[in-house]
Amino acid sequence: MTTLVNTFAALADDTRLGIIERLMADGEQPAGDLVARSTISGPAISRHLKILREAGLIAQRTDGNRRLYAVRPEAMQAIANWTMDHRRFWEAGLDRLDAMLSEESHD
């Protein structure tokens, strides 16, 4: 598997994408906070965190008892680079590129 496929695989799950979104929105957080916000068990979250870490999407650091997780910008940049590399494809026929680039949020 290529690195990029690995990155996509890590994000190809609601729980994991949710964790990433949350870490990006609220910054570094301990595993326990992520468990508290989720409907699934602690061990399940722990395993998702491991998958995200092994895919290079998040960094782990220890603070006493707790483990703090944060998104690694490099991983996000890899996706951004890929989209930019193929920009002519999603740009094609879409005449609002400028608007997109200047807007703050989408979805």
Added chain:
Amino acid sequence: MTTLVNTFAALADDTRLGIIERLMADGEQPAGDLVARSTISGPAISRHLKILREAGLIAQRTDGNRRLYAVRPEAMQAIANWTMDHRRFWEAGLDRLDAMLSEESHD
């Protein structure tokens, strides 16, 4: 599953990402050409194409006997939008020049 997770899931496979890359590089192609370039069986490719189509990443059109596939720009744009939405994350700490320019007093 959110639409975005579905998109990532569709790209979370070497064969499928390869198909997408190839369609973006060389444009619309019949299934047979994609099979010819791959190491796995026709039926396997066919199923991957179905997954990509159901995820909205490619469009299918019929030309006589053959089915032609092409990347749908909208799907790529969805990913591009997501990366743009979180741009501050992958930009942070990676663009030193930008960081310098944004600092008022430092030397």
Added chain:
DNA sequence: TGTCTATTTAACTAAATGGCTAAATTGAAG
């Protein structure tokens, strides 16, 4: 030391995934 809290690892199960071969479908051509 012993215990409490935070988190991960282990063991297990059900469901999903991805490959194969064989059969079915669909359009073109004789």
Added chain:
DNA sequence: CTTCAATTTAGCCATTTAGTTAAATAGACA
């Protein structure tokens, strides 16, 4: 209307994935 070519669908099987509960690990502190 028969046959050929292109492609998909149908079964089948092995592997991976994501969840669970129970047990293990690691740090903080009386």
